[in-house]
Amino acid sequence: MRTPEISLILATVGRTDELARLFESLAAQTFSNFEVIVVDQNDDDRLLPHLDRARYLGVAVRHLRHRPANLAAARNVGIEAARGRWIGFPDDDCWYSPRLLEHVAARYGAGDKPAGIIVRWVEQNEQPLSPADLSWERSRAFRDVPVSSITLFCERKLFKDIGGFDARLGVGQWFGAGEETDFVMRALRAGALFTYEPLGEVHHAVNPQKPVATPTTKLAVRHRARGTGALYAKHQLPLWVILRGLAAPLLRPVLKGTFGAELALGYATMRGRIDGLLGWRRTHQS
Known part of the structure; x- marks a missing residue:
């Protein structure tokens, strides 16, 4: 072979x-x-x-x-x-x-x-x-x-x-x-x-449906977003990159005028990134 x-x-x-x-x-x-x-x-x-x-x-x-x-x-x-x-x-x-x-x-x-x-x-x-x-x-x-x-x-x-x-x-x-x-x-x-x-x-395949901000969905979004927050800390990314990454999930729906599910999921994303950033620093850095 x-x-x-x-x-x-x-x-x-x-x-x-x-x-x-x-x-x-x-x-x-x-x-x-x-x-x-x-x-x-x-x-x-x-x-x-x-x-x-x-x-x-x-x-x-x-x-x-x-x-x-x-x-x-x-x-x-x-x-x-x-x-x-x-x-x-x-x-x-x-x-x-x-x-x-x-x-x-x-x-x-x-x-x-x-x-x-x-x-x-x-x-x-x-x-x-x-x-x-x-x-x-x-x-x-x-x-x-x-x-x-x-x-x-x-x-x-x-x-x-x-x-x-x-x-x-x-x-x-x-x-x-x-x-x-x-x-x-x-x-x-x-x-x-x-x-x-x-x-x-x-x-x-991607899901073309509009986001639905159920408690389960928000939890899943926050869970995944922790990975991005961990990257902020692990690779010591510039402060401006981190601040942009935390603000963008909220600013996008606000600028588009979509204040429902998209804003709720954006808030879950921001919280997840903060979780990951602080969690990585707490558990993986001396």
């Missing part, structure tokens, strides 16, 4: 049917030299029929188990097991355009030899249509190309050089998001070249 060029780390818990769309999109890739490492955080065998279906479609799948559920830690387990030179991180409810891996392979084969490639999340509609390199200066001001784990491909060597994802951040943790942003910021500070490749396209 040939060594894969790309390893895709799929950390999953709870979902089953959504995997069918992802595996079908992987089977349709024009670039075939890749493996999928499924890091299963379930406590049952619900994934097995879906993994069998993926293998039937011709996808090279390896199955690992990891408990307790922790997205960042599960991805680190997958990274340790990966054999590919490059590593990507699809979500269990995303799917790839047919030429995505082909474009990633072409880009990392270019002369500038990037250590990381960011592809375009089609539905997000916040990323430019032209290529660009990322920089620490823009990223520390949160003014760079938006990065989500589904858009991120990194050279495996980079994880050995700077470490994997910070398991204190992300889904399943008190600081409920930010692990991929933290990793990219650490890489840029270390001098790694990260570049944006808009020809590579990944899909992930």
Whole structure:
């Protein structure tokens, strides 16, 4: 069996049917030299029929188990097991355009030899249509190309050089998001070249409905926002960046004249960022 060029780390818990769309999109890739490492955080065998279906479609799948559920830690387990030179991180409810891996392979084969490639999340509609390199200066001001784990491909060597994802951040943790942003910021500070490749396209459905400020929703928003607050403290971002980040969730709805659910969720975001900022300083700094 040939060594894969790309390893895709799929950390999953709870979902089953959504995997069918992802595996079908992987089977349709024009670039075939890749493996999928499924890091299963379930406590049952619900994934097995879906993994069998993926293998039937011709996808090279390896199955690992990891408990307790922790997205960042599960991805680190997958990274340790990966054999590919490059590593990507699809979500269990995303799917790839047919030429995505082909474009990633072409880009990392270019002369500038990037250590990381960011592809375009089609539905997000916040990323430019032209290529660009990322920089620490823009990223520390949160003014760079938006990065989500589904858009991120990194050279495996980079994880050995700077470490994997910070398991204190992300889904399943008190600081409920930010692990991929933290990793990219650490890489840029270390001098790694990260570049944006808009020809590579990944899909992930977004909810087009207006926000509803239920107690559960506000709690979830606050929980995720703690990850951003943790980044403020962990990377010692400038005061003006922190103040802007705390004010913006409230100012946006006020300036638009939307004082209902959007303002309530903006307030939850601000409170979560303060939680994360103070919580990180209290628990992770001497």
